[in-house]
Amino acid sequence: MKLNIDCVRDVMLWVEAITTPSQLASYVNTDAVDSDDGFLYINADDRPMPNAAQKKLLEKYSNETLVYHLHYCIEAKLLTEFDSPDGNIIVIKDLTPLGHDFIGNIREAQNYSPAKAIAKKAGVETVNAFIDIGKEVAKIAIAKALMG
Incomplete structure (x- = not known):
């Protein structure tokens, strides 16, 4: 996938707006959640849902594009990932010093x-x-x- 610098910037702004020392940013991989056919989530109410901020990003970019760019930002050392027990959710602790710069x-x-x-x-x-x-x-x- 081609890198979209607008998407990188929007992802970084999204993380920056959400994270605090006690608040992580969680991105629900909607494609993975929708395709899991209830394997992980027995009850429909248990399925993770995107919050309002993620929905705003999804109006601008596809889920696939956002997942790619989130992982890119993690690999580029702009974001620090938190290990999530649910593989369908990408959890970000915070921006790195490089990410803040x-x-x-x-x-x-x-x-x-x-x-x-x-x-x-x-x-x-x-x-x-x-x-x-x-x-x-x-x-x-x-x-x-x-x-x-």
Whole structure:
């Protein structure tokens, strides 16, 4: 699957908005839950359901895309995963320091849009390149704020 930097950003913002020292972010893999045919969940009321924040993400991206990008963010060391006893739920403890830096530089649209345009112009579509671009865009934003 092709990496979608918009999806990476949205996943990171979703996790950041939910997690606290005592609150984890849980993503229900709806494809897996729907296809399990009651094997794990004897009672329909036991099936995990997406919360409102996940449903909002699902309006924008497919479940398959979100699962891929969540796992990508974990493997890229942007997110810390919590081992879930239910394989149909992806549980995130928090953003890593790298994840905080990544989203901190591109959270605001006035930084994200130029970073995305630079990445497109440069022909790069990796998170590492986007982290570097985000840092440079943030430096420019800081310099403008200091001058103005």
